[in-house]
Amino acid sequence: MARVKILLLLSALLAALLLTAFVLLHPAPSKGKTLRVATTTSLDATGLLNVLKSEFEKRNPGVNVTWVAVGTGQALEIAKRGDADLVLTHDRPLENEFIRQGYGVHGVSFACNEFVVVGPPEDPAGISQARDVVEAFRRIAEAGDRGLAVFVSRGDRSGTHMRELRIWNETGVNPRGKPWYRETGQGMSQTLMVADQLRAYTLVDSGTFAKFKERVGLRVLFRGDPRLLNVYRAILVNPERFPWVNHQLAFEFVRFLVSPEGQRIIAEYEVGGVKLFQACFGKLSELGVHDPYEEEQVAYWLSQLRK
């Protein structure tokens, strides 16, 4: 009897070992063929990255594009630890620092749209009449102090949050800790839903909002200030700093993004009949951004495209 038990236990142990072996030997996507991107949430939430993924994989059989969708600040932190091959982010000051510190190389802008201020249709702070976004934010603060308005902030060091903080900085109002200022610490879509529930104002990129506007009762109340230009940039993680990154594949993917084909996909991508992005490789100066580094890199990528 005892012998049967021992046999049973041994076979159970064997089964567990086999299962382990199966898992450990499970064909993981081979290293050279997987691209790991740390991306800002909006490119994932709008579905653009998924389209770019399938087009790129169609052109490069056997390649697998994977990504973690997090805020810009976190995406750059992931890359700073060498855990991604490529970052797609949208906050120039944070990106410039990332490049200056030697973590990233050949950063180039590939898509853009705008930030918009959304809020309840009644617009209790009257921001739709504001001359610029600084005045709009000041009106929200004033209405907030009178208990008429609430502002919901991402509060997560994402590109949107950093932009919002810089606008508050220009207004001279410090919203931190004010009863009308709520920080969610979460992604854009969740923050939109919180803002919807609280009948509050928030800053959002036009792409994510276009995707979500059917599901929330918020309206675009202010747009059009040049301060609200939203530029997405791709930056390769420096292979000299992190020798294990898949630099080759990251390079190929960015070359695809800035190629006429990639730019066409970005410009034509639409959700519900609305185009969400503008292709803007090499067009940044037309949009009012003058950055010598950008011009240098546009020249670099143009030379790579010609090859």
Added chain:
Amino acid sequence: MDAAELLLITGLTLRVSLTAVALSSALGIPAGILIATGQRRRKALTLAVNTAMGTPPVLLGLVLYLLLSRRGPLGFLGLLFTPEGMILSQFLLTLPITTGLTISAIESLPRETRELIESLATRPAFKMLLLANEAKLQLLAASLTALARAVSEVGSVIIVGGNIRYYTRVLTTAIVYHTNAGEFEAALWLGAVLALVYLSLNAVVLAVRTAVMRE
């Protein structure tokens, strides 16, 4: 999300949690028996194991993230944002559960049984097997409890796995993703699949239990 993706997500959920619990049972049950029958430091070890049972998954996830990150001490393994990394996190999370529940299962055996086994068995390995055999139903329940935790856990797998579509997205993290995206219907369906998965696992265990009892 289509049926193929749902199948992929469900398959990964099963692969990660079943492997993790198989490993944590294989290690935790013998460890639990050793602790329960050991003379030295039994109380301190039991206290330590029981405390570890309450580890917040997000804390474990954060620690593992820092360890497994390329800049971390275990970075050379390249396990961050992979299913294998998720298995490691679920293994560490469920190990105190299998160990702790084994300790209490062995301790709750009748004194006479334990004394009889003590006097019968000369070799420690044989003694362990006899004890495990006496407590087999409780040990099965211990593994099942660990499995329940592994299948339904989200805090550490989302940090260690990164919730990468088609690669490290499991049922719970998919629910988080679709809830965040406001796609509540998809999230609810995923929840139903999760419940179904756990129901079938339970049914299998029930069948095994009945078979063992009949014996």
